[in-house]
Amino acid sequence: MKGPLFYSKILLFGEYGIIKDSRGLSIPYNFYKGALKIDDLDSDLKTKSNRELSSYVNHLESIHHKKDTPVKFDLESLKDDIGQGMYFDSSIPQGYGVGSSGALVATIYDKYALEKITILENLNQTKLQKLKKIFAEMEAFFHGKSSGLDPLNSYLSLPILIKSKNNIEPAGIPSQTKVGKGAVFLLDTGKVGQTAPMVNIFMENMKQEGFRKMLKDKFIKHTDASVDSFLKGDINALFSNVKSLSKIVLENFKPMIPKHFHSLWEKGIETNAYYLKLCGSGGGGYMLGFTEDIEKAKKTLKDYKVEVVYNF
Template identity: 50%
Template sequence: MKESLFPAKILLFGEYVILKNSSGLSIPHNIYKGTLKVPSNSGLDKNILYSNSEIKKFHNFLSIYARKKKCISTKLDLKKLHEDIQKGIFFHSNIPQGYGVGSSGALVAAIYDKYAKNKLNKCFKKQNIIILKKIFSQMESFFHGKSSGIDPLICYLNQPLFIRSETDISIIGIPKKNTGKGAIFLLNSGIPSKTNSMIKLFLKKLKHDSFKTILIEFIKYNEKCIEAFLKEDFNILLKNVKLLSNWVFHHFSPMISKDFLKIWEYGIFNNIYYLKLCGSGGGGFFLGFTSNYDLSKKKLKKYTMEVLFRF
């Protein structure tokens, strides 16, 4: 089997609101990646068996979807996938599961790449990007109940994407800063999250008009963060990330693991670092923004940190 590697993704901005047709900025993260493999021996490695059983469940979901003729966007060679499942196919990956960096998105991208009939090539035309997003949204709904399709799209195209709306998504250049005191970093909470339950909680909140009203603030800060980041105006970025972080602390607190609430508030109050969700939250990775990475590292020394950008 020819191996195709699919990277993790990081949603820098736009968590949850991309489900409501608002802006987002997502990038591939090639430190973590995965590929479909058939075992080279008959060993019973528990990770291989678990991955194979998850792909089998995914196959069952896709088969039911196809029989109901709901999956109008693409056709998959489900017979070939079934045969490979019998051979023990698994997803060989170092992408942490439940950490908000697209473990399911990478698997969906890999399944599509291997088994799609009349596969759309990795063409960066807007029309193809929107079609792929629809396909991936349908496929990834197996894992999360509701999916924007953005995660598998990033993992498949392996390019930064600027999401302006559901029908306006484009490849975009991003800053390539590698020096400076400031940084954008990943912070590992050490606690996996269940994305499905977090999304259900968000959708439940959306049923209340009062929440819809205050969500407008979040969207405004989110838009300003994206604009400042793309312009490489990191002073303005930090000001708006602080507002965003404070908003999340007060209105999305269930999405912040309990152990992190004090750490989150400390960063805001002392203007040392500002944290935000990386994906659905509830655990996994959080994103950090700081003008002084060395100081932030001292304050967060209990946790594993990984720099994404320096400025």
């Protein structure tokens, strides 16, 4: 058995802000992917994944048996497949902010959900919100709390525009240009990040009036403007807003940026060679970079692993 492939995702804009109703934009990233498999291979990764799936079944059972559950599963088939050694064969790095658990959730839903909403249907707002709710409950096992957006992105394999908590839609993004010098890239911190502790820090900060005001008046303002300018293809406005966002994050989200990257972050703002922002919750994993000249950025960041994900 080999299931269909599901891809990683990148939240270009909206990290933390979407918790408080900012806009957001999430895109599939097809470089990393995963699928459910049953085979005769013997490896530690396979054994570990199979064990994790066994633990995950208990969480899915609790959703299945809930009185007002939004989804039921073919638990018998799932348990039988796990008993035969099924595992999630994935190249998506865990703890890197690119949706490893989201892809797994999408895969499980696709194969084992009963009366599932398929990607071939007319995905109106009601169906998208129902899928998001289902995925949030399914992914909560991995993070304690989930918006459901990562699995939704992986399941649909489409860019998703988050207009507000209760308003999401598939989005058309500008076509990539192979000759353009501008790019969005991933920068590897070399350290695995943990989502839950970062979210806890954010929620603690939200108890302070000054932090809430900064989030509303600065962070969300520039996040919303970045989304708009990206979708319109207004590169000048985009880089102006991303530079502002980069400064705001450095000043107010320092715990989410690994310490040895603080000076590198600042260097990008001072030289305009690139602007860094969080990729997901931060704390490690990937950081997201925006540059108007990718070759110049690569030279400046020559000691680091850079992966281009989108060209302007």
